[in-house]
Amino acid sequence: MSNRALWNIRLRHVWLSTPLKRKRMKRRDRLRCALQDALDRKATKAGDQSADAS
Numbered sequence: 001m002s003n004r005a006l007w008n009i010r011l012r013h014v015w016l017s018t019p020l021k022r023k024r025m026k027r028r029d030r031l032r033c034a035l036q037d038a039l040d041r042k043a044t045k046a047g048d049q050s051a052d053a054s
Contacts, residue, residue, distance in 0.1 A: 030036035
């Protein structure tokens with residue numbers, strides 16, 4: 001008897017534990033679904049905080 005079922009379970013757990021690769025989106029696609037605005041706000045907040053710290 002083979003241990004194929006156990007091997008598949010182990011592989012599935014390994015696959016679930018690794019994070020998914022982010023999908024590459026162009027700027028136009030990010031603008032269409034309002035992600036670019038959020039990224040811009042996040043970047044300006046980070047820039048403001050670093051300016052305040054120094």
